Amino acid sequence: MPQLRQDLVTGRWVAIATERAKRPSSFSRSAVVSVQPSAQCPFCLGRESMTPPEVMAYRQPETQPNTPGWELRVVPNLFPAFGPANQEPVQSHVGPYLTMTGVGVHEVLISSPEHQQDIAELSLVQVEKIVRAYVDRYNAHRENPAIQYLLIINNHGKEAGASLEHPHSQLFGIPMVPPNVQEELEGVRRYHVEKGRCVYCDILATEQKTGERVIAENDHFLVYAPFASRTPFEASILPKWHASHFEAMTDDQRKSFARALKELTARLYRGLNDPPFNFYIHTAPNHSGADLDYHWHLEVLPKLAIAAGFELGSGIMINVVTPESAAEFLRNVDISAAPTAAASPALH
């Protein structure tokens, strides 16, 4: 019989439809279209003038802004979904309806000069730079009174909404705490009132104890498939220490986080032949000293199923792969010879 599972934080239910279950390996992409560097990719070296001027870059010494010599580059989004950020949001009524100006920031973090290599394939040193850029750009905006929340996201692959091939992440600064974060904050508070403990710390202890949903673990982070996974191969990267604010990581923790992120995406890349996915970081709202009960984390959602009429109409996801079998599959992927463009051209 199909099983419903409740998310311990949000209270939302997910249907694990075992009658429809597929073997994890059946999700592997059968063919990957070869990606060639576009002659007109605005994120490649030498095309710096094709983007708005950079707001930050990690560069080789004595190179000029908006010229080659960068290792990671951050630019405003050419078609921002939010902005500008130099004013307070203004609400107004249109008949009975309410609107608000979409103030905020929308930045693009270009992962590296490499057009073809994403986090799974880049060097660990480069992934550490990406994580450092997440923290730096977060800190650049966190004092802005117009911005209530800073959301860092990554779209990998066309089916996951990446409109430009060249690997990049995005930072959105928006004038409200988004509902999905609000829901988690409320779940954290509710659990704290009931049990006197952090719900994420309890999840951490449970997952470490049973091990059946663990994908990987290092000194500072646990990588696991959530009990109520919404999509096949959903995964979370959770700090093993209680921490509400993502940007407060030490250097050491940041390096562990980069390693966990690179290894998880490498397991997806190798195990499922470079599937499309989205990830985002959920951290406490930036003006909230009071949200120390929150426990930040990163959520990865591979795009291997379509949210159709049932999911859109109900808000309940149907997942055809159990988190236990997904975790077992990803745990057993051999990433000892992590792919690089040079070593495994067949995968490109």
Add this chain to the structure above:
Amino acid sequence: MPQLRQDLVTGRWVAIATERAKRPSSFSRSAVVSVQPSAQCPFCLGRESMTPPEVMAYRQPETQPNTPGWELRVVPNLFPAFGPANQEPVQSHVGPYLTMTGVGVHEVLISSPEHQQDIAELSLVQVEKIVRAYVDRYNAHRENPAIQYLLIINNHGKEAGASLEHPHSQLFGIPMVPPNVQEELEGVRRYHVEKGRCVYCDILATEQKTGERVIAENDHFLVYAPFASRTPFEASILPKWHASHFEAMTDDQRKSFARALKELTARLYRGLNDPPFNFYIHTAPNHSGADLDYHWHLEVLPKLAIAAGFELGSGIMINVVTPESAAEFLRNVDISAAPTAAASPALH
């Protein structure tokens, strides 16, 4: 500047990103792959034995169940996401987590014997049969104490999750009121407490008055693009009389509903060259005499954008087409010569 709009019922915000706006016609599909009746389609005439035995059919007189002669046929889903429905759901704990048995029903309503014609192209008489089947199957399950909610949905096109080409709808009976309906019920109650009126009746009056988001209107239904549309060309079909329970329609109202549904899907079909879409009916929970304040409706979400990292992480949709321009575009589509398989083979 991008504009945020709040949904009057749910309170959820949507970002209308005018900076990214595209012209409505740019969403038209450039090429439609020719669909041929599959030699093995289990929903075609003569393949009745390939599905589980029918639970209902509208048939020509003196034809036997599970043989040809049907005009519309309802069968249990071969791979049900919920079921069976002859027992109460049982909750149990797995460590700190909660699970529930996924009892319920999952039925497939095969729209007609035609493999290639969906609601936009079928005769009005056939679409009236489809609507009658929605009501009949709804009523068949509404007294079941194990089922808290009955959701009728339709997935049109592969990109919208239709795993079989032959047009069909689905009915899900599930052991809980889904969160998306719960959110609307709460919005309706909140508005009623504040204003003493039905929020949907107020939306109806507003949309009829301004007209700028109206797509079509007939004697009993208004078809409009919601003020806070989540996707390009989102549309709602709203009864013009206050009605909480969809199944209580009179014959006359049911025929108007069939006409509104056929015309809306024909506008999408002709205007955007048969785009993929999902629709679902939101009605009051079936055991709730107390939800008479609710106002049932049908929501259509064309699948013309990808919910990516920002949408998944925040719960806020970014929509690149204003509802006003979408409504104007769909309002002006010429459906006077509604397409049929015979009349416009080029569209197939």
